[in-house]
Amino acid sequence: MRRCGTNNQLSVPFNIGDDMKVLSRFAIAVTLALPLALGSLAAKAADIVDTAASAGQFNTLVAAVKAAGLVETLKGDGPFTVFAPTDEAFAKLPEGTVENLLKPENKDQLVAVLTYHVVPGKIMSSDIAGKTAEVATVEGSKLSVDATDGVKVDNAKVVSADIETSNGVIHVIDTVVLPKS
Numbered sequence: 001m002r003r004c005g006t007n008n009q010l011s012v013p014f015n016i017g018d019d020m021k022v023l024s025r026f027a028i029a030v031t032l033a034l035p036l037a038l039g040s041l042a043a044k045a046a047d048i049v050d051t052a053a054s055a056g057q058f059n060t061l062v063a064a065v066k067a068a069g070l071v072e073t074l075k076g077d078g079p080f081t082v083f084a085p086t087d088e089a090f091a092k093l094p095e096g097t098v099e100n101l102l103k104p105e106n107k108d109q110l111v112a113v114l115t116y117h118v119v120p121g122k123i124m125s126s127d128i129a130g131k132t133a134e135v136a137t138v139e140g141s142k143l144s145v146d147a148t149d150g151v152k153v154d155n156a157k158v159v160s161a162d163i164e165t166s167n168g169v170i171h172v173i174d175t176v177v178l179p180k181s
Contacts (some may be wrong), residue, residue: 045166048074048082051168059099060090061114067102068110078167079122083143083153085176094175115139116179122168125151125161141179153177 045051049071051056061084065071074080090098101110115138123135125147134142144154151158156175163170 018020030095047060047167048165048170049164050075051163052082054083057086057088057172059082060087061085061134064098064102064110064114067104068114070111070114074118074167076167079107079120080138080168081119081123081167082119082170083117083119083156083158083173083177084170085117085156085173089156089173089175112139112178112179116141116143116177117173119143124169125158125171137179139179143177 046054049062049065052065052118053062065074074082081115100106102112118138119135120138128145128147128151130148132144132146132148135142140177144152146152151171153171153173154175154177156173156177158171159174163172
């Protein structure tokens with residue numbers, strides 16, 4: 001190294017040919033690695049069941065879906081809109097309710113409760129913003145939706161909306177909603 005100029009800056013000798021080789025190798029490495037890195041971003045979104053299971057706040061719902069034999073249905077093509085109660089929502093039910101619903105002899109009742117939370121089709125929050133509607137559930141009853149001031153589904157508040165999945169959408173609710181009959 002040598003000092004050059006009037007301000008005593010250090011000058012480092014370099015070889016343009018060597019620097020170009022390094023730059024060329026770097027460019028090749030980036031070109032090869034980029035599709036691998038971006039491939040994970042383009043991976044298909046998980047289905048409703050896998051999305052709920054991985055979220056960590058729907059353990060009771062996922063256990064109930066399994067007990068009701070609805071896993072394959074909710075992993076199907078859909079599309080489905082699921083109003084998904086959190087574990088805290090299930091905890092608000094009277095003591096023993098969840099345990100009672102999970103008993104094999106109460107499977108029909110469990111299926112009715114769970115399918116009341118499912119609407120055929122993919123309904124995003126923007127589709128209903130500012131509106132009220134009665135929507136048919138998979139269970140067969142109508143669910144009351146009021147999106148004029150936030151979003152309420154029957155007596156439940158939507159606390160997180162538009163969680164897109166490969167086969168529909170999940171809207172998180174703070175209360176378990178029950179069929180009227």
